[in-house]
Amino acid sequence: MANNETRTKIGTWAGFLFILVWCLLPVVWIISLSFKGPTETAAGSPQFLPKEPTLQNYTDIFNNSDFRDSLVNSFGIAAISTFLSVILATLAAYAIARLEFKGKKLVLSIALAIAMFPVVALVGPLFDLWRTLGLFNTWPGLIIPYMSFTLPLAIWTLSAFFREIPWEMEQAAQVDGATSWQAFRKVIVPLAAPGVFTAAILTFFFAWNEFVLALSLTSTTASRTVPAQLSYFVGPDPFNPPYGQLATASVVVTVPIIIIVLLFQRKIVAGLTSGAVKG
Amino acid sequence: MSTVSTPKAAKASETPKAPKKHVTDRARAENRLGRRLVAPAVVVMLAVTAWPMIQALYLSLFRYRLTSPDDKEFVGLGNYGTVLTDSLFWQDTVNTVLIMLVTVSVELVIGFAFAMVMHRIVFARGIVRTSILIPYGIVTVVAAYAWQFAFSLSNGWVNSWFAWLPWLQQDTNWFGSHWPAMFAIMFSEIWKTTPFMALLLLAGLAQVSEDMLEAAQVDGATWWQRLYKVILPNMRAAIMVAVLFRALDAFRIFDSIYVMTRGAQDTESSSFLTYRQVIEQMQLGLGSALSVLLFISVLLLAFLIVRLFKVDLASARGEG
Numbered sequence: 001m002a003n004n005e006t007r008t009k010i011g012t013w014a015g016f017l018f019i020l021v022w023c024l025l026p027v028v029w030i031i032s033l034s035f036k037g038p039t040e041t042a043a044g045s046p047q048f049l050p051k052e053p054t055l056q057n058y059t060d061i062f063n064n065s066d067f068r069d070s071l072v073n074s075f076g077i078a079a080i081s082t083f084l085s086v087i088l089a090t091l092a093a094y095a096i097a098r099l100e101f102k103g104k105k106l107v108l109s110i111a112l113a114i115a116m117f118p119v120v121a122l123v124g125p126l127f128d129l130w131r132t133l134g135l136f137n138t139w140p141g142l143i144i145p146y147m148s149f150t151l152p153l154a155i156w157t158l159s160a161f162f163r164e165i166p167w168e169m170e171q172a173a174q175v176d177g178a179t180s181w182q183a184f185r186k187v188i189v190p191l192a193a194p195g196v197f198t199a200a201i202l203t204f205f206f207a208w209n210e211f212v213l214a215l216s217l218t219s220t221t222a223s224r225t226v227p228a229q230l231s232y233f234v235g236p237d238p239f240n241p242p243y244g245q246l247a248t249a250s251v252v253v254t255v256p257i258i259i260i261v262l263l264f265q266r267k268i269v270a271g272l273t274s275g276a277v278k279g
Numbered sequence: 280m281s282t283v284s285t286p287k288a289a290k291a292s293e294t295p296k297a298p299k300k301h302v303t304d305r306a307r308a309e310n311r312l313g314r315r316l317v318a319p320a321v322v323v324m325l326a327v328t329a330w331p332m333i334q335a336l337y338l339s340l341f342r343y344r345l346t347s348p349d350d351k352e353f354v355g356l357g358n359y360g361t362v363l364t365d366s367l368f369w370q371d372t373v374n375t376v377l378i379m380l381v382t383v384s385v386e387l388v389i390g391f392a393f394a395m396v397m398h399r400i401v402f403a404r405g406i407v408r409t410s411i412l413i414p415y416g417i418v419t420v421v422a423a424y425a426w427q428f429a430f431s432l433s434n435g436w437v438n439s440w441f442a443w444l445p446w447l448q449q450d451t452n453w454f455g456s457h458w459p460a461m462f463a464i465m466f467s468e469i470w471k472t473t474p475f476m477a478l479l480l481l482a483g484l485a486q487v488s489e490d491m492l493e494a495a496q497v498d499g500a501t502w503w504q505r506l507y508k509v510i511l512p513n514m515r516a517a518i519m520v521a522v523l524f525r526a527l528d529a530f531r532i533f534d535s536i537y538v539m540t541r542g543a544q545d546t547e548s549s550s551f552l553t554y555r556q557v558i559e560q561m562q563l564g565l566g567s568a569l570s571v572l573l574f575i576s577v578l579l580l581a582f583l584i585v586r587l588f589k590v591d592l593a594s595a596r597g598e599g
Binding site for chain 2: 008009012015016018019020022023024026027029030033043044045047048056075088089091092094095096098100101102103107109110111114115116117118119120121122123125126127128144145148149151152158182183205206209211215226227228230233243246247250254257258260261262265266268269272273274277278
């Protein structure tokens with residue numbers, strides 16, 4: 001038995017180390033690469049760490065107005081779509097978790113279908129439609145589809161959270177004379193805030209990460225987000241990508257993710273698993 | 280878990296409380312409120328998907344190139360004929376299916392191992408969860424760049440670190456031929472999405488009763504027997520949901536291919552082909568036909584997985 005326990009312990013330790021290396025190695029790698037100067041990468045530097053660490057790439061990147069613009073676009077578009085998507089999802093999830101109404105199944109099926117929708121299939125028709133409507137290469141042109149594609153996840157996460165809320169409190173409020181709407185706004189919203197926050201994080205991750213639409217529905221840095229802008233980074237030599245600058249830009253867009261993960265890991269895990277646990 | 284039917288059960292116990300006439304009034308009001316609350320979300324979800332999809336269906340019947348809009352001509356199902364008889368389309372479909380099968384199976388195995396470690400670990404839980412969320416949260420494009428550079432001939436460490444492997448040389452050009460390039464793409468995908476799989480499986484593991492495991496151990500079941508007879512059957516729902524979501528996600532692969540090879544060395548996926556036709560070639564008619572086919576494939580795939588593995592999405596997602 002003792003032997004077995006030791007084995008389990010060693011296995012867990014080995015697994016722990018493996019997970020850390022798996023998850024962090026590529027991140028450490030791009031950070032290391034971001035400190036390699038352009039001369040070093042142009043000459044070819046297969047070693048992991050920079051020979052002469054330099055901040056050159058960081059200066060270059062932040063002096064690059066296209067990159068700065070795309071960073072602003074990324075933040076703005078992700079924040080606005082998160083905000084709007086979470087509001088709509090909160091309303092819908094409340095109805096799904098709490099109210100009995102016709103068409104509930106239909107709403108859930110639509111959400112499921114959209115979660116599985118191949119985004120690329122939309123590129124053509126949306127490209128055409130957005131040009132007609134004047135939404136091509138604008139913030140709303142990306143915000144609207146981002147809302148549609150984050151709503152399913154937000155609705156699921158929120159309705160799972162909403163089921164855990166002590167609803168007697170809502171009934172108590174209704175007994176005290178509050179309408180359904182007042183009970184929703186005054187009692188449930190504060191209780192549901194943690195769930196809403198989790199849904200917001202997951203939605204933000206999606207919008208921050210999205211690439212296909214950002215690439216197809218934009219044409220300038222008026223609305224192009226960082227993931228799409230990265231593919232427009234070209235160094236002096238077209239056959240040799242500007243490794244250092246790309247790595248630096250990658251580090252810059254990864255920093256917000258790391259901060260969010262460090263602060264809210266518990267909430268994110270709860271949100272991701274909330275839907276799958278039941279059953 | 281007992282929460283499966285909570286919403287309905289709560290409803291059922293709640294409705295009969297009031298007198299009968301009152302119920303219908305309240306039910307009607309509730310029905311109205313419910314619909315009003317879901318309406319905005321439904322409208323937004325459909326506006327960007329259903330309408331453009333109908334548009335795509337219509338456009339797919341025309342020869343329509345954005346660069347020469349006056350040449351728009353009705354060709355019936357001609358575009359579909361063109362696509363379905365093109366070898367490139369089939370090559371890309373094979374690539375996509377292959378990527379899906381390989382990445383999802385590898386992720387399932389590694390993800391399960393990760394979930395086991397996270398489940399068993401007593402120390403540093405926070406550190407493990409934080410680090411596992413980083414690949415999940417990282418931008419896919421960034422992950423693809425990180426691995427492209429790691430595999431790079433002039434600036435990558437993969438070749439020098441793993442030069443002891445018999446099939447690897449210092450000068451192996453990963454993006455110079457089909458299979459190594461496919462390997463690099465799949466590797467990047469697996470790295471990025473295994474944590475998601477692991478977290479879903481962890482949720483399933485948490486539901487396997489410890490008592491049952493202990494009982495099995497007392498009865499002399501080996502580790503493998505416990506895994507196959509107790510753990511896996513009891514987390515079936517979680518596994519199926521994870522597989523369904525990851526498989527459909529993997530089938531839509533685009534970002535990593537765009538970044539790592541731009542489709543060179545025959546590494547194009549169906550999504551990439553559709554994108555290239557529409558945006559680069561401006562072939563809206565042909566591209567729309569591809570969009571429709573892609574949409575149908577995803578529907579078919581979802582249907583197949585749900586049927587084949589009998590995934591009960593309703594119960595798995597906690598919807599009664």
